[in-house]
Amino acid sequence: MTATVSQPPAGGRVLAGSVGVAVAAVVLWEIGSHLSFVIPPPLDTARALAADLTDALFLVNLRETMLAATAAFLLSAAIGGLIGLGLGLSRVARLLLSPIVTAMNGVPKIVLYPILLPVFHLGYGSKIVMGVLFGLFPVLINVMTGVQQIPSVYWRLARSVRAGRWQTLRHILLPAIRGPLLTGVRLAISLSLVGVVLSEFFATKYGLGRVVLRSYSAGDYPNMMGTILLLIAVSFVLSLLLWRMERRVR
Amino acid sequence: MTGISIHELGVAFSAKDGRVIAVDGVTQEVPERGFVSIVGPSGCGKSTLLSVIAGLYAPTSGHVEVGGRRVTGPDRAVGVMFQEDSTLPWKTVLENVRFPLQVAKVPKSEQLTRAQQAIDLVGLGGFERRHPAELSGGMRQRVALARTLAMRPSVMLMDEPFAALDQQTRLLLGAEVLRIWRETHQTVLFVTHDISEAILLSQQVWVMSYRPGRIIDVVDVDLPEDRDASVVATPAFNALQNRVWEVLQAESMRGFAQENAVPASGVPAS
Numbered sequence: 100m101t102a103t104v105s106q107p108p109a110g111g112r113v114l115a116g117s118v119g120v121a122v123a124a125v126v127l128w129e130i131g132s133h134l135s136f137v138i139p140p141p142l143d144t145a146r147a148l149a150a151d152l153t154d155a156l157f158l159v160n161l162r163e164t165m166l167a168a169t170a171a172f173l174l175s176a177a178i179g180g181l182i183g184l185g186l187g188l189s190r191v192a193r194l195l196l197s198p199i200v201t202a203m204n205g206v207p208k209i210v211l212y213p214i215l216l217p218v219f220h221l222g223y224g225s226k227i228v229m230g231v232l233f234g235l236f237p238v239l240i241n242v243m244t245g246v247q248q249i250p251s252v253y254w255r256l257a258r259s260v261r262a263g264r265w266q267t268l269r270h271i272l273l274p275a276i277r278g279p280l281l282t283g284v285r286l287a288i289s290l291s292l293v294g295v296v297l298s299e300f301f302a303t304k305y306g307l308g309r310v311v312l313r314s315y316s317a318g319d320y321p322n323m324m325g326t327i328l329l330l331i332a333v334s335f336v337l338s339l340l341l342w343r344m345e346r347r348v349r
Numbered sequence: 350m351t352g353i354s355i356h357e358l359g360v361a362f363s364a365k366d367g368r369v370i371a372v373d374g375v376t377q378e379v380p381e382r383g384f385v386s387i388v389g390p391s392g393c394g395k396s397t398l399l400s401v402i403a404g405l406y407a408p409t410s411g412h413v414e415v416g417g418r419r420v421t422g423p424d425r426a427v428g429v430m431f432q433e434d435s436t437l438p439w440k441t442v443l444e445n446v447r448f449p450l451q452v453a454k455v456p457k458s459e460q461l462t463r464a465q466q467a468i469d470l471v472g473l474g475g476f477e478r479r480h481p482a483e484l485s486g487g488m489r490q491r492v493a494l495a496r497t498l499a500m501r502p503s504v505m506l507m508d509e510p511f512a513a514l515d516q517q518t519r520l521l522l523g524a525e526v527l528r529i530w531r532e533t534h535q536t537v538l539f540v541t542h543d544i545s546e547a548i549l550l551s552q553q554v555w556v557m558s559y560r561p562g563r564i565i566d567v568v569d570v571d572l573p574e575d576r577d578a579s580v581v582a583t584p585a586f587n588a589l590q591n592r593v594w595e596v597l598q599a600e601s602m603r604g605f606a607q608e609n610a611v612p613a614s615g616v617p618a619s
């Protein structure tokens with residue numbers, strides 16, 4: 100085996116590759132914009148986005164969405180983490196609850212919206228709940244399988260040195276599931292944002308989902324596209340950061 | 350007094366194909382500061398026996414006493430080395446060795462000196478800050494050994510600690526264990542499937558049978574206390590090895606036949 104074959108690509112090459120892909124995407128986008136009137140040209144979109152980012156009302160909408168998404172994400176991570184831990188640790192709980200989890204995970208969450216709306220009302224409540232419904236399951240399922248996959252010898256080691264509950268949690272359990280936990284959290288970040296924006300399409304006063312829909316109805320495609328791109332960029336950057344953290348985990 | 354006495358011990362598991370009797374009617378003694386090895390075919394119940402002595406499983410019948418006290422659960426004076434790699438990959442060598450001391454709430458400065466001593470004892474000085482992934486299998490088992498030694502247990506239960514290693518490394522680590530045992534004089538119960546390893550290291554060898562797991566032969570190793578690997582060339586060593594081998598071979602064949610028997614025939618091929 101030659102050493103060069105299995106060597107990972109150098110940082111410079113990765114960067115060059117990413118820039119290349121980005122340039123190609125913009126070129127395709129420009130071509131696409133001439134084929135369909137719904138797709139605005141890249142330059143118009145960039146201008147619209149720049150204008151939006153200095154617009155007070157747009158910033159209110161942005162803040163609204165980001166606050167709701169952050170809350171939804173934190174709740175997803177906390178609730179999903181705890182339920183996942185419980186299910187991973189207890190075979191009985193798994194037997195009883197995993198059919199429900201599987202079924203719930205399979206339901207297209209958006210069909211629950213009409214049920215959520217009267218319960219949690221317009222505004223933050225229903226958005227956050229929808230965000231949690233989207234973000235919860237990846238954390239839950241990853242943590243649950245992560246706990247189950249901990250080698251049994253680690254548990255026996257903990258017991259043989261008489262480690263207590265907290266000591267086992269701190270020294271064995273949490274470090275052992277860091278990888279799957281981060282994977283779940285990474286997925287939850289973008290999915291809770293999706294859940295929030297999606298619920299903003301339906302009924303809400305403020306939020307970027309609302310902006311996208313309003314721009315669409317008004318035929319303001321550059322504005323619509325700019326907002327969508329902003330959402331993609333936010334979720335992409337956050338996911339990328341977590342993905343890098345994930346790779347560093349032993 | 351920290352000998353081990355095993356009284357009429359039985360362990361059964363309920364499996365899909367009925368009850369598996371892993372350990373059956375074992376009554377044996379390991380004298381204080383003695384070094385006893387268990388050899389037996391794969392799946393005969395060696396790990397199960399050790400786990401019960403370690404207090405990790407409750408037996409189905411009978412009981413075990415360590416140092417005259419009945420075993421009801423794990424004991425920090427009883428060190429266990431597992432068959433599988435049990436080093437924690439997210440901890441460095443030093444952190445791994447410190448782990449049981451940390452759990453036992455030993456003062457921090459003492460944790461560090463005792464961990465360092467144990468690391469030096471197994472010859473891992475200089476590797477304190479490495480992670481297990483950066484070490485060879487043999488070095489990882491040394492980490493596990495150091496971790497067990499750091500607690501200064503009076504009893505060591507070692508379950509095929511070097512089984513996954515090559516012959517040379519195994520011999521080397523075996524000699525290391527013997528050297529450490531001569532220094533610390535713990536009571537050691539050592540499981541292996543390597544007959545020469547068992548004879549080389551221990552004062553007594555127990556031969557275990559396959560399903561039900563019984564001790565079918567006890568062989569006293571009357572070789573010089575301060576022997577080294579050169580003893581394998583002596584006739585006395587050969588005689589011992591042949592004796593254990595004969596018992597074990599018959600047993601392994603029976604186990605193999607039993608494992609591969611067609612259930613319908615119902616005729617044990619012994």
Ligand SMILES: Nc1ncnc2c1ncn2[C@@H]1O[C@H](COP(=O)(O)OP(=O)(O)OP(=O)(O)O)[C@@H](O)[C@H]1O
Binds near residue numbers: 362364392
């Ligand atoms: N938790 C368990 N549940 C059911 N059966 C078990 C369990 N643990 C062990 N056994 C069975 O008990 C028997 C003895 O297992 P044990 O691990 O003690 O064997 P062993 O002598 O250590 O084998 P090896 O040399 O392969 O490590 C085996 O047949 C195994 O399948």
Ligand SMILES: [Mg+2]
Binds near residue numbers: 508
């Ligand atoms: Mg075993």
